[in-house]
Amino acid sequence: MYETFKPVNRILMGPGPANVHPKVLEALSKPTLGHLDPQFIQLMEEIKALLQYTFKTNNEHTFVISGPGSLGMEASLVNMIEEGDKIIVCVGGYFSNRMAQIAEKVGGNVVLVKENWGRAISPEKLEDALKQNPDTKIVAFVHAETSTGALSDAKTLSKIAHNYNALVIADVVTSLGAVDLFVDDWNLDVVYSCSQKGLACVAGMSPISFSNAAVQHIKNRKTKIKSWFNDFNLLEPYWFGENKRAYHHTAPANQFYALHEALSILKEEGIENSWKRHKENSNKLISRLKDELNLEPIVPTNERIPHLLAIKVPDEIDEAKVRKDLLDKFNLEIGAGLGDLAGKVWRIGLMGYNSNEKMVDYCVDSLKKALNNV
């Protein structure tokens, strides 16, 4: 007799996934519909509208890539870049570095604007790079760099890029739903995100949005898009075919139920309220970590992602042991450092459903006990 897998009910306060709203888990297990069922088409319509609300955009081409956020990253880059196109990627962490890797893999002529890990991207550095590379077609950056906890000024970076006639790809994987984001007002041409962080949904979907300028850019390509699954021209009739939806792939229907539920809950709260809630709980967490444990984020106050903190590990502490203790004794997952910050920081997330005072208390209390044991 086989055994059904019984996952522990972890408290997920790392960089994501965060805990999923119970109503979202409930929605997930509803009966499966076919991807061409009229009821499912209606669901897709509602998801598109809810995503427009969440992204603060009127972009018609707002939909979902049926895979994790990193597939959304690849979809953005492979559609926007033609072989040899110059693209500036602002790199100040693990995920912006991934953008640069993908941009190169899909044929881009990549110019890096390097920033220190843990700092927001410097607008001046971007402007310098654009001056030196006036043939730049695209500027790409990460809004909230999950690996470092740094939040860049997407509005200013986008303005500079457009001043030099470049289009903008912004990774909003960690920002969507949790911190101020205005896709239209900030003129972000392509944005993509994930489902398992600010949206309090299960992992596996990548909300994405293309401005009219981005769509025109894709339509004017001279070469074929080097992916079939992510090809915008094939996804368009699947998500937006007017009289009849063209078949593309079999949608993960149950995942879409979950996303619909998560977005509906967010809309009911009001996105500005969600942003406010994330900031308030984050401030409580930061204060208590400082006051009671003398722990501090590595990122300066005004460059910080509110809901994802990279906390400096004190010199004498074995950071991996603390994480293991938290997991084993307190059922609490926090994140390790990635790349340049491996071993140097803990990453603590208060995202989506988890952004509440009870979680702040649980995190501080557990960390206190774990640190006393070291």
Add this chain to the structure above:
Amino acid sequence: MYETFKPVNRILMGPGPANVHPKVLEALSKPTLGHLDPQFIQLMEEIKALLQYTFKTNNEHTFVISGPGSLGMEASLVNMIEEGDKIIVCVGGYFSNRMAQIAEKVGGNVVLVKENWGRAISPEKLEDALKQNPDTKIVAFVHAETSTGALSDAKTLSKIAHNYNALVIADVVTSLGAVDLFVDDWNLDVVYSCSQKGLACVAGMSPISFSNAAVQHIKNRKTKIKSWFNDFNLLEPYWFGENKRAYHHTAPANQFYALHEALSILKEEGIENSWKRHKENSNKLISRLKDELNLEPIVPTNERIPHLLAIKVPDEIDEAKVRKDLLDKFNLEIGAGLGDLAGKVWRIGLMGYNSNEKMVDYCVDSLKKALNNV
């Protein structure tokens, strides 16, 4: 107040998704785990072993692509093909045509072996093509062509390909779990499938397996793989890293619970028993459709996918109206024809959890009533 989406409990007897086993839906909504949680790593280990059982392979590199079957198709082709490589794609339907499209997009020099829609791929035609193209590196074909209902002789096609020193990519999207498939015995170098058909799971995952020869082929590439998300060299340490799993993407944890449950149920039944069950119920359905409604599959008996029938629509019948009636009045989804067969066939699937006598009866009875109404 928002409204939670309430999907109708459809009976899904099209080409997939099929109805999901209730225990699988239950597993789906268990609490989310982080993708680096020791318990989750253990789950991944069990999934790999269960997939080896299901594929009938000892291939070490047997795992899951975190996206639908068509992403598995792209992953197979983008890893195996280098710019300019000659690849023979046997095309006798919509999905094998998609293989050819993707092979071209990722840089392959594609040679087509064309077969009539509704027929198994002719081994003689493949052999002729290989004689004319001795520099062929890869032969790709679809085992069970979902668009036509034709089942090709994967064993013979693979043998011929290897006689000419080509490696084999076989699409087993519709065959896995439902009809005889021996990945090792048939020497299939790369196989990929989906989750929502023979496995009775939700859509959104693509089980995949690479032989040692395929892995060597990838390791010997002279050029970079043109995808990051599907790059075998990055997926390998994520799924197989010995001391520590390398982070790649955030796994859709809840989907993996569902897949684990579905594969466990299949193993408990025994895969040979599942194959037998699919054949028996299919035979019942074929007999009743013929005897009571004079309806017949377009595919000759010995070339037929047992569990997915393309049924010829009688000349005088409005096929779309029948499908709409079945959906509206009997809550039953069957499939339309795709591509060359659009308007000419219905596609009826008895897959996974749905392959049972009750479903046979419900399908025939509903179809009878719907046809009487036309």
